[in-house]
Amino acid sequence: MQRGLHEAMTNKLAFSNLKTVALLLDVDGTLIDIGNTPSDVHVPSDLLLSLDQLVRLTGGAVALVSGRPIADLDRLFVPLRLPAIGGHGAEMRLNGEAFRRTAPLPIGLRKLLASAATPGSGIIVEDKGYSLALHYRAAPHEKGRLSRHIAESVAGFPNEPLEILPGKSMLEVKRPGVNKGAGVQELMKHQPFQHRKPIFIGDDVTDESVFALLPALGGEGFSVGREFRDLAGIFASPSEVRRTLQRLAQSGGAGAAEAVA
Numbered sequence: 001m002q003r004g005l006h007e008a009m010t011n012k013l014a015f016s017n018l019k020t021v022a023l024l025l026d027v028d029g030t031l032i033d034i035g036n037t038p039s040d041v042h043v044p045s046d047l048l049l050s051l052d053q054l055v056r057l058t059g060g061a062v063a064l065v066s067g068r069p070i071a072d073l074d075r076l077f078v079p080l081r082l083p084a085i086g087g088h089g090a091e092m093r094l095n096g097e098a099f100r101r102t103a104p105l106p107i108g109l110r111k112l113l114a115s116a117a118t119p120g121s122g123i124i125v126e127d128k129g130y131s132l133a134l135h136y137r138a139a140p141h142e143k144g145r146l147s148r149h150i151a152e153s154v155a156g157f158p159n160e161p162l163e164i165l166p167g168k169s170m171l172e173v174k175r176p177g178v179n180k181g182a183g184v185q186e187l188m189k190h191q192p193f194q195h196r197k198p199i200f201i202g203d204d205v206t207d208e209s210v211f212a213l214l215p216a217l218g219g220e221g222f223s224v225g226r227e228f229r230d231l232a233g234i235f236a237s238p239s240e241v242r243r244t245l246q247r248l249a250q251s252g253g254a255g256a257a258e259a260v261a
Contacts (some may be wrong), residue, residue, distance in 0.1 A: 018252070022061040022196040022219075024210070025053060026186060027068060029168060029203035030224050033238050037124050037139055037246070043076050046240050051080055053249035060095075060192045067167065067179050067206055069128050083193075088165065088174065088206055089183030090130040094190050101183070103173045109157050113173060116149045130175035133167075146171055158207045167206050172184070181209025188217055201241060 006057035019035065028041065030032050035041040055062045063083040064073050070093050084093045089104045113132045117123040122139030123146065134140045134150070137144045139179050150171055163176040184200070187193055198219035200210050203226065211228045220232040224241060227234065235241050 007033065017057045018054070018248075019061075020196060021058065022063070022193045022198045023058060024065050024187075024198055024200040025062050026180075026200075026202035026207055027064055027073065027203070030201050030235075030238055030241055031064075032076075034168065036139075038072075038126050038135065041076065045245060047057040047222075048077065050242070050246045050249040051077070053084065054245065055080075055082070056077065057252055058192070058250065061196055063185035063193070065184060065202070065207075065210065067172070067180075085180060085183035085187060087128050087130055087178075088172075089178045089180050089214045090128070090174065092186065093185055093224065094187070100130060102178050105132060105162075106157065106160060107126070109153060109160065109162075109173070113150060116146055119212065121152050122236040123243070126172075130178075131172055133164075133170050135170045137169035139168065141165060143171075144171075149186050152155060165206060179209040180207060181213040185213060185217075186209050203234070203238075213222075222236070 005013060019204050025031055031047060032043055051062060060083070063085065064084045066073055067088045070084045070091050071087060073084050074081055083095070083158060085091070091100055093099070098249070110127055110132045113134065114125045114127060116134055117125045117172060121142060122136070123142055124135040124138070126135060129178060134146050134147055152166055153162070161176050164171055165174055167170040184198065188198060197224070198214060200214060200215050200219060201222045201224065203224035208228060211230070214221050215230065221228065221230070222233045222235060223231055224238060226236040235244070
């Protein structure tokens with residue numbers, strides 16, 4: 001299956017009432033283009049406007065589902081402060097303050113992992129406390145060395161429950177059982193998300209746990225640029241996601257099919 005989003009959205013997102021759905025949106029590679037580093041990204045003003053309108057039209061049922069910490073999401077999407085799942089499910093925020101859903105990694109392990117980013121290596125360290133990611137987008141030749149370094153580092157902490165999560169030019173060490181799918185499952189138990197149809201858009205292997213969960217929740221998933229099982233449609237790029245959300249927001253849900261045709 002390889003359908004463009006305009007066709008898929010015409011068939012799947014022609015809602016007469018946006019208050020019947022929950023929009024769950026990955027960030028990097030989905031809403032915004034991936035940068036060379038986690039900080040080298042841009043959130044367009046028209047995306048902020050679209051999200052703000054969709055929050056009103058859905059009655060607040062719009063959430064970011066990201067590997068980034070929630071504090072980082074708030075900085076990127078200022079002045080919006082959206083419900084969010086951060087750190088691949090390690091953090092969550094509904095209507096109040098964010099709360100951590102998992103224990104932090106030992107500081108000794110985080111320092112050991114971070115030591116892979118030697119001067120001039122091109123490796124970027126993203127220490128989230130509850131996990132640590134090593135980005136090698138600027139140094140793809142370092143992937144093998146990073147994999148070995150991470151395996152050796154983790155082996156030095158045999159009593160710590162740990163797992164390695166691969167992503168787009170990234171390897172992240174985190175607690176097992178912490179993933180976006182578990183975070184979405186918890187989110188959907190709370191208002192205003194409860195009893196709605198979840199619509200998730202993601203782009204990476206880190207989003208697979210959400211795609212796998214959607215059928216049990218009566219939801220549907222869209223990807224960006226790659227195939228996953230049981231998708232409702234595939235976006236060509238983050239810019240196409242942004243255009244479609246803008247049209248959905250402008251249409252108010254009613255007549256969305258015409259708005260995205």
